Amino acid sequence: MKLKRSILFFFQVMAILVFFPLMVHAQFTIKGYVTDSEGDELGGATVVLKDSINNIIDYDITTSGNFKIQGTDYDGTSLLNVRFLGYQPIVDTLKIHENLAITKKYVLQDSSYSLNEVKVTEEISWEVSQKGDTTSYNVSGFIDGTEHVVEDVLKKLPGFQVTDKGNVLFKGENIKKILIEGGDLFGESYKIPSKNIKAGTIENIEAIENYLDNEKLKGIKDSDLTIVNLQLKDKSLFNPSLNNSLKYGYSDYYDIESDFIMTGRILKNFTVVNGNSIGEKGVITSGHNIPTEGILPQKVDAIIFESPIRKTSIFSDIEKRRMNDNSVWSGSFNNLIKLDDKSKARVKYSFLSGKNKFHENTQKNYLLNQNSFSVNEERKLIQKPFKHVGQLYIDYNVFKNGKIRMNNIFNISSGSRIRSINSNIYTYTEDLSNNNLEYSTNLEYTHRLTSKSALIARASYLFSSHDQSFELRNSDLSNSLTQENGIGHDYINISGKYLLSLGSDEFSISGKYTNRKRDFSSTITEGKLTDTLSVGNYINNISSVDETTAIKGEYEYNINSWKFDFNLGYVSKRFNSLDDRNDLRNNIQYLEPILSFRKRFLDSQAEWAFNYSYKKDFIDIGEVYPNNILLDYRTLGKGLNKVSIVSKHTLLGILSYSDIFDKLITASLSLFHSSHDKAIGSISIYEPAINNISKVYTPGNKNTNIGLSIDKYVDVLRGTFVITSNFSWFEYYNYINDLALRHNLASSSKYSLTYRTDWDTPVDLEVGINYRISKYASDKTSDINSSSIFPLLEIVYKPTSKFLISIDSKSYQYFSNSSNKIDSMILIDSLLEYKYLKNKLSFSVKGSNLLGQNKFKQQINGYYYTSVTSRKVRSTSILFGVEFSF
């Protein structure tokens, strides 16, 4: 039996082997035509030929009713399925055999086909997903392990951009906050998390557009705010983690960083402490901004004292970018506490304490009538910024439709600067110190009236005091200058606002009561100084107290792309001044109307915008010096003279065009005009040779500015040439002291040519040159012509993501006919960095070197003056580091 089966199997196999080639080549063709019951062709019907066990042999889709089915390897019964949605399917049984060629016609009859509506609910996981206004990024899909903190991750996410200063932009707009697991731990100080939270702790990052931090206004108020929400990997109850980075190197340099994060359901905490002597992270405090209503403390730029000695210097670039000779300690302690289901509190404290040192040597050579002598000058600078910031914030949902928010902030900061000049001929010392104290409390109640309207009531109180002292003296005290300034504020603001949403339009009306008391005092005593640091003997005293009470109503209406604002206030001011040069008046009452409207038009390549505003206002010292109480002693009091109620008209028109794809060009044209109906005085003479007229200034009573800029891009030599040109024309009329009206004209042109490589190598090269020419003319002084040239070279070598060498070289040459001077500088900054990563441990080596030199040449009244200055920084640093976390 077994033998019989074996023989049968043998013959079957043989038969297959013998006949297989014939079967392969056996072809059949079925053509056909499909119509509906009325004889009209049906295109798009599916025609499927299946074998007896339902396997598909071939198929076609009808085109104009025609189909064609072909097969090569089937012989037997088959089923031809002809189907079309809305018609009864036809199943035709066909006997297929070798060389079959038939033509069929099928008529499909209408049917009451019932389609099943379905919804698939399965969740899908994406690297980036978008839901409404939220874009979510699965971080693991974008990082490669070289990222240190959140900021490094954000740089790699599509749609995000991080600036050199650490500002985070999403889709080109600045973000407002960074939340952790939905918790607002930091307020608007989002650089604390972005620069400190470790990249490895983050699982997801969400960008939320049109964010409203007051959910009671949802659907009523439009928002253009964007925030970021960080979702952490570990979501356990307390979830503590600690990260440490320690670096130490040559010449006792150090860089220490430690942070702790905990994101429990009740308590969220982030604490960070940094200390270094290499000039990094020297940012936490601002200068002397007088706070306005309801501001939150920001972790912003370093204290930068404007130097009255030299205002234009390429070395300032070094100071801001990489202060190699400073030390700074900073820390931030942030808590978010869930008090109960209705309320939560935020408690914050931050500090910074720093010390920056600069040192430069200059050799000055004078040549007069064949006689020469030299001055060897040594300049030192020590800055000590110091700041504490604290905040208590409470959010309490009183009712379902009502919410109270309270925000208390204290801010204590101080700073000192000692600058000294020692030479073989003279010695000067300059002392500056600042002390600032600010406290504010803000109370806000929001009540949602209907789905489209809400009421907001606010009460704010602010107290601040800013004191400053400045002293300049020479070694034997024969020459000196001292200045004492102080500003104190008491500020109460109570306001109510009604908001109504009218579909895509918004309407609001508000009333406001303000009472502001301000003390201002300044005393300047100027002795006899013969150096260029002073301009003569002078004593100036200003002391004033002013109190402003205002009741204001505001009407705001947005429709289409037009925006109208109308603001009417009744203002009462009491002003007392000891200053004898200001025609200030006591007990001023006036109506303060503000009107503005604007229109903006956009299309794919061009934009134009138009804005007009009118304001009647009382201009006083605070308006002229709103942000900085370090007054330039050479202009204070001399420039400020006329103070009065003025009507201000401002007109701005902008036209811009960009076509960077086809014509590779961008262009913009702007017109600005502002005028005041009375003189308000000017604070200084405008110096186009120093200032870039790309910004709009309004130093005069009538100011007109026309600006034009064109950028062109040229692809060549496997790289891109960028050609930029700017032209600005500026006319203004102003008063200096009580002199006659002065007419001023200034123009400035700026050109730059930059070439940047697009090589597919680890080397990147950028080389460029900037050229600027300026002219200033006045009916009271002689013309000033100046020009400057500014070449730059940057080479970056980055063979892997862990290794970097960069060399950045810049130089600067300035010529001016007013003093026949030539000023040239050069700066070379090089950096070498290597990182080695293994599991949770990271080892790194970083070395940097900085060189700078300045040469100056001037010819004045027949004598020549040259100088060579070298800025001594701790030019070389080498650090070895280890980083680990728990």
Add this chain to the structure above:
Amino acid sequence: MCIWILSSIILNVLILDSGSGQPIDSRGITVEYDIKLSDVQTTGMLFLKNNRSVFEWLKFDSNEVSSKFNKKKGKFKINSRDTTGKFVCKKEHGKEMFSRNRTLSKYYYIKEKIPSIPWDLKQDEKVIGGYEAHKAVGAFRGRSYTVWYTPEIPISNGPWKLGGVPGLILEAKDNVGEVSFQLKKIKKNIPSVKFTKCFAKKGISWEEFRERFNDSIDRFARYMESRMSGEAKVNINGIFNIEKSIIKE
């Protein structure tokens, strides 16, 4: 009311002009897909009626439009919030197809023949949204796709430019995980105005669009690099397109 009447007239003209057969379903069918394109997730809508179809995606409301280059701030916003969106309109199988697609600079209408993708029908089966789905594999413009179609809905169509299998495509994925269309909903009825924007445009050919696309990438990369600081480099190879072969080597 006037708009409704006008829309109805236009729709009726299209229906009467469709040329082949009677309406298969007087209300049409709307199929919604979850779409993944590289690192972007969005939703696509396929509207089917008679022998015509429209597939549209990346469409935004008109109040979300933003596209601007701000020179002073150095900001450049790509017009990702396009109110027309991208779409593919197909006439009857084997005939014409119109699509709207963009280079980096602007949108173009592309007119081409509905592609004939050589599908290899497999025996594998699975259920998607209650429909019995069959597997097919095929390659189209630089990507290899696995699709799942259902013969229970005998319409040879699918998301985007995919189609040509004997049933509606419910799911399609490429083999490198960059492109994915997954069924989300099937509904009866379609908005009547959906068909009015198709088929009336004068389009350029696919090859011509391809040339313009590559040209725009090249220009954009050069431009961005010229604006960026030291270490930044625009990776031209990182540009994503569903039609992978659009990018010239």
